[in-house]
Amino acid sequence: MSNLQSIFPACHVVFPASADSRRATFYLAAEEYIAQKLPADNYLFSWQLSPTVVIGRNQVVHQEINLDFCQAEGIDVVRRKSGGGAIFADQHNIMWSLVTTACAVEPLFQVYAHEVARSLDSLGAQTEVSGRNDITLKNGGKICGNAFYHLANHNIVHGTMLYDTNPRLMQGALTPDVSKLQSKGVSSVRSRVALLKDVLTLTVTELRSRLSSLMTNRTYELTENDLVGIEKLEEAYNNPAYLYGRITSDVERKAVISGCGTVALYFKLRGTIIEDVHLTGDFFELADAQKTFHDAFCQVTFTPQNMENAIRNHHPERTIRNLTTEQLLQMLS
Secondary structure (H helix, E strand, C coil): CHHHCCCCEEEEEECEEEEHCCCCCHHHHHHHHHHHCCCCCCEEEEEEECCEEEEECCEEEEEECCHHHHHHHCCCEEECCCCCCCEEEEECCEEEEECCEEEEEEEHHHHHHHHHHHHHHHHHEEEEEEEECEECCCCCCCEEEEEEECCCCEEEEEEECCCCCCCHHHHHHCCEEEHCCCCCCCCCCCCCCHHHHHCCCHHHHHHHHHHHHEEEEEEEEECHHHHHHHHHHHHHHCCCHHHHHHCCCEEEEEEEEEEEEEEEEEEECCCCCEEEEEEEEEECCCCCCHHHHHHCCCEECCHHHHHHHHHHHHHHHHHHHECCCCHHHHHCC
């Protein structure tokens, strides 16, 4: 336990001004870069984001978030390498990253969580560590969610600290329309949350600065050359196959349509991208329906708007007797 107890105060990583306002992928890559390239130490840094959903390592994107809502609202979607559930973050949250060579990750998390809780308590919040990965207000809701993973002989702990939020964006982004998508996967538990702004007089900027001062006592300043190395690692996070390709899912749409018969469509997904389409039913074909549906939907992102666009552009319904465009749209809605 001795090396765990000596983690704090940690070394504060300072980024060049040009690193401000980056995507979450940049800061997740920065964790890896620090683990791989910096001298052995315990490193802590904080970051803030424009509206973003960060999903866990083993989650299915379309089960955890409403992709259409995120696209309409300009909410970024990224995947992290740690497990756990999907989170929504924006400029009213403070994101924290701890990179250390400390041994076992589970006790490391406990040290980290209790240090954050103690620091918040010293500023006037009444907190407690609850469950496996949360910090909550006493007799209140969750204010910090955390996750951790092991990388290159280092352990990385990162978390989201909720100072304030836009509840419309949070709820809209993290609530997929489950009635429109049936698929395999692991769903996040929606936890009741609280806001630090309601119990502290500090602004979010002041809180970020004060917590950094409480939990660190030295600095390591990254250079522009370091940023180049981080950006190189970031490329992997920006690969659509990484974001969407963790789990293959099967989705079925089936309807009995008057005058047409039974129509069933089976979509093989890689993430949210349609890889294959199989059509069955007792309908009468007017042309090669299987090939037409396959050509219309393959490589389309499985969202309502994209599906509608594919139908209106290719009109696969015209290959099935008495199937109308509106009936097909309703079947897939």
